Amino acid sequence: QSALTQPPSASGSPGQSVTISCTGTSSDVGGYNYVSWYQQHPGKAPKLMIYEVTKRPSGVPDRFSGSKSGNTASLTVSGLQAEDEAEYYCSSYAGRNNLKVFGGGTKLTVL
């Protein structure tokens, strides 16, 4: 049950775009279109931002978008705003026994 690999940190200035990567294997990210992304502010529960690689739940701004190429998924935040500063986690279905794996998290700083 290896965790997915995310960069520990990312940053950008207000209005800019930033992309966070999430690298797995053909047994998880590369094998299924079930990658999801979560935003977590300090002391709060995670919030679903993207599911099934590219889909946005109702209420999530369209500044947030997802994509996938091979074994790497990406979350792009466009038009950065101060409230986007948070920890972001990716997750993927990993098949066997309904296993889900998470990335280690990326701290997004809005400069």
Added chain:
Amino acid sequence: QVQLVESGGDLVKPGGSLRLSCAASGFTFSDHYMSWIRQAPGKGLEWVSYISSSGSAIYYADSVTGRFTISRDNAKNSLYLQMNSLRAEDTAVYYCARDQIHFDSWGQGTLVTVSS
């Protein structure tokens, strides 16, 4: 609106037991799969366990297999996690979440601390 409220977290000694509960409201609980996810202090998220809508399918992470038991009571709109043989590394905030392969709703979490 969907609401999930965990309870039962506490300070427990290594080797001890604890039962967590998650009260669900705002949706038809019996129609949905559920999972427990935990987060150690200052660390990332770790999926712990899954239960199908009827309770007929149950899965665990390797780290808790044989020690934790997930269950649900659809009549009470409640999810449970029985944790036995607790270890220091089980110290974490435990979240219940509605599982649709992605986790679309989360509770606020309950803190479990395993320490002597």
